Amino acid sequence: xxxxxxxxxxxxxxxxxxxxxxxxxxxxxxxxxxxxxxxxxxxxxxxxxxxxxxxxxxxxxxxxxxxxxxxxxxxxxxxxxxxxxxxxxxxxxxxxxxxxxxxxxxxxxxxxxxxxxxxxxxxxxxxxxxxxxxxxxxxxxxxxxxxxxxxxxxxxxxxxxxxxxxxxxxxxxxxxxx
Numbered sequence: 001x002x003x004x005x006x007x008x009x010x011x012x013x014x015x016x017x018x019x020x021x022x023x024x025x026x027x028x029x030x031x032x033x034x035x036x037x038x039x040x041x042x043x044x045x046x047x048x049x050x051x052x053x054x055x056x057x058x059x060x061x062x063x064x065x066x067x068x069x070x071x072x073x074x075x076x077x078x079x080x081x082x083x084x085x086x087x088x089x090x091x092x093x094x095x096x097x098x099x100x101x102x103x104x105x106x107x108x109x110x111x112x113x114x115x116x117x118x119x120x121x122x123x124x125x126x127x128x129x130x131x132x133x134x135x136x137x138x139x140x141x142x143x144x145x146x147x148x149x150x151x152x153x154x155x156x157x158x159x160x161x162x163x164x165x166x167x168x169x170x171x172x173x174x175x176x177x178x
Contacts, residue, residue, distance in 0.1 A: 002058055004028055004035040006065030014064065026060065032067040034139055036075040037131070039063045040084040041140020059140070066091050074129070076122035081129045081161025082168060086119045128161040141170060152176040 001023040005015040008029060015025045028035060039060040067075070072088055079086040090113055092098040105113060132155060135145040139158065147154045152175045160168035 001061045002026065004039065004060050004063045004065070006032060006063075006067075008066055018064065023061075024058075026058070028065075032063065032065045033071050033074050034137060035060060035065075036063045037078055037139035039140075040075075040078050040082045066093070072122065076119060077127040078129045078160065079119055080123040080125075080127035084119075086122060088117050088122060089115065126161065128159070130157055130159050132157040143170070149174070 002025075003018050003023045004026040005018055006029065007014065007027045015027050019025050026035070039062055041059070076086055076088075078084070090101050092101055102113060131139060131143065133143045133145045137143050137145070141158065143158055144156045146156075154172065154174050156170060156172050158168065158170050
């Protein structure tokens with residue numbers, strides 16, 4: 001098993017228990033959405049394993065980290081769109097963030113705040129996700145960044161989801177400068 005573990009406060013060296021459990025660890029500071037999408041693609045990694053090894057980008061089976069709410073929404077939509085799974089809990093990094101979460105929960109208060117939320121709580125309806133890259137990136141597939149051309153710009157994007165969870169495709173378009 002290969003797990004990406006975010007090395008950020010408040011947890012010092014969070015990768016140690018994961019390694020102790022026998023998993024290979026990829027420690028990172030930023031890029032939780034990219035790694036989460038790589039892990040979601042990991043469900044089909046056996047079909048891509050040789051290609052990933054050739055490109056030097058290993059697949060991931062799980063991600064442990066502290067992202068913000070926008071990142072959590074993107075990853076939850078990706079998990080729903082790809083037929084994956086996700087668990088999350090609130091981890092505010094300041095008193096202000098904690099106040100905003102509690103205000104958003106309305107009267108639910110501390111039990112809801114301290115709870116673990118599954119994918120149905122995070123993204124309860126079918127989802128679609130569209131990712132376009134300005135620069136080259138890896139999200140379980142290589143997504144080329146935008147390229148300037150003599151007659152415009154070539155853009156690649158990756159789309160997943162819709163009515164059929166688990167569907168994904170890499171698309172390309174050329175946009176002229178006119």
